[in-house]
Amino acid sequence: MDAKTKKIIIATTGVIAAGTILYFVLRKKTDNSGGECDPTGNGQNCIQVNPSVVADSLYNAMKESGTDEEAILLALKNVNAIMFDQVIKKFGKQSYNKYLGNQINLTPWNPLPLEPLPVWLKSELTTSEYNKLKLKYPQLT
């Protein structure tokens, strides 16, 4: 083949090669690594959480006077809004002294009221703490 055809072939190969390289460099990167579940838990109910365990941890964090806020946030870390309903159910209703923030009954002839988890949380946490929970759990008022 003559010099001109050779030149054309080389030029075309060069352009195709450059185009392919540019395509691979510039295309949107996607990632397929990581586990099966979206780690944020938002919009997908994939991460398995045992609601009873969570409910127990919350109870332990709140039952004495004073509240371990960090323990509450740690227990609820992987609990998304959908799972939170399950946790509320498992917590059920526990006797609660609203004034003292614990379960000491100063009037033994009168049993303490049984309160569900949202009431416990609202009472035990400061307003700003509770608002942080509300950011994640729309069912809290």
Next chain:
Amino acid sequence: MAVKENTQQKGLSNPAALALASSPAGQQAIGGAIDTTLKVAKITAIVAVLSIGGYIAYRMYKNRFVSMATNSKYPKSNITKDQAKAKAEALYQAMHGWGANLDTVLETLAGLNYNGYVEVFNAFGKRSPAIGSDMTLTEWLNNQFTSSYDRTQINFILPGIL
């Protein structure tokens, strides 16, 4: 060889060197030496400029912003690109300057799924703090919120990011 009379010369000099320098061969050698010196100087200057330029280019390449890839295994981003831009701005405003506003950061990050965070991360790019080099959004969060309680709160709102 005729020796040029140098009656101006004060003190002792080296008559042999003088004789060599003033000869035609000597003059050629001196001219050649000057040429070589210039050549060497030119080459040194070019090498210096290229290495400094190369080093600067290398540093710029190393510090470039690498965007996060969306993960196709997880649900698509739950915010639009415009919302991501707005969130990135809000986060930057909350964090730069004196003191970092954790509450604003938490409100801005609340509800994002993984790919939503990727969009915000990419919209944020690399931004410069008051002190230090440019940082990505995750680096900003790690840098601004170091106490364990702050990090617990961020991990509560958006697990798996920090």
